[in-house]
Amino acid sequence: METEIIKIRPGEGPVSEEDEEKLRAAGAILQQGGLVAFPTETVYGLGGDALNPSSSQKIYAAKGRPSDNPLIVHIYRFEDIYKITKEVPEEARKIADAFWPGPLTMILPKSDAVPYETTGGLDTVAIRMPSHPAAQKLIKYSGGYIAAPSANTSGKPSPTVAKYVEEDMMGRIDAIIDGGEVGIGLESTIIDLTVTPPQILRPGYITQEKLSTVLGTVDTDTTILRADSGQAPKAPGMKYRHYAPRGELTIVEGTPGQVREYINRAAAADHTAGEKTGIIGTEEMLSGYIADVVKSVGSRKDEDSIARHLYTILREFDDEGVTKIYSEGFSTEGFGQAIMNRLLKAAGHKVVKL
Secondary structure, eight states: OOEEEEEEOOSOOOHHHHHHHHHHHHHHHHHOOEEOOOOOOOOSSEEETTHHHHHHHHHHHHHHHOTTSSOEEEEESGGHHHHHHHOHHHHHHHHHHHHHHEEEEEEBBBBBTTTTHTTTTTSSEEEOOOOOOHHHHHHHHHHHHOOOOBBBTTTSSSSSSSHHHHHHTTTTTOOOOOOOOOSSEEEEEEOOOOOSSSSEOOOOOOOOOHHHHHHSSSOOTTTTSOOOOOOSSTTTTTOOSOOSSEEEEEEEEEEEHHEEEHHHHHHHHHHHHTOOEEEETTTTTTTOOOOOEEEEEEEETTTHHHHHHHHHHHHHHHHHOOEEEEEEOOOOTTHHHHHHHHHHHTTTTTEEEE
16 A cells, blocks of 8 residues: 655644645545544544444554554544434533543443444443644544544554654555644543543543543542553553553652662663663753663653653654663653553553662
8 A cells, every 4th residue: 555645734733725625635535434644732643434344444454453442533523422422421511611622532422323343342432622723624524533543553652743653654554644743742631421430541631630620529540550450441542552662661760869870770781781771861860871872851840841752752762773771750640640651551560669
């Protein structure tokens, strides 16, 4: 298969007339059962017609993704939710008013219009309304319902720039829309509204604290930061190893001095053993690290920056052939919980606590 690269203006500003025509053409590809990768405000998504079973099957095949791992259905206006759900509770309307369009996915009972191929065999459907203008236009021109996981080979770090979509998806899908670097860098928060109280299944930019201001009590799935979830995945990212670089990643937690000393000692031993070593550090501690490749993920005072850079750094380590990677740990409160969730998945929950 030949994959077309469609370049549009970078960023999340208004869509130009020229770009709108490109997005209209890409929407036609989706209507015909093809696959198109596209930027959102979180990461790049790999889109297919959510109401077409064969399109969802193509997504799983292109990613090498287990077919029991649900896909998120993307819509561009709230009223489209009614076609794909059996019921829309008041909680859904409240958080849609507060956070849509934006990086929030809600799980609701699915209607018969949504094939089980899209929901991973579940009777629930995950729904999101992205805020990225190009994504909104693409969804509109596709017919209104795009199933879209992240546009990477299953298990690898999600792409935040089109370069890495091309690396994973060239020859596997019909088109890639290159809209430059995305804004947030981590996938959307997922909240399950089929249980009481509502429960966060994947942390993201919309934190538990933010959701609680709208809904009151909101629980968090207890396995988000643990490795022992044996349940069938009700949402993307719950069961399988995700976001992982090719090199072996270890997270190190402790006081700054302990972390720096351990990482430098471990990296030196790995280097002596013939490994190419990499360190993910914060600006506050970066100057004290010694390894083959040392990368700053940002300042601890700016979690948004850390989230935006994390996946790109993991991809860059792959580009540079790094085989052993060490990372500082991060807060498990607020947006930091989402960062640690992704790091733990990437490391296969390999953590050294000092």
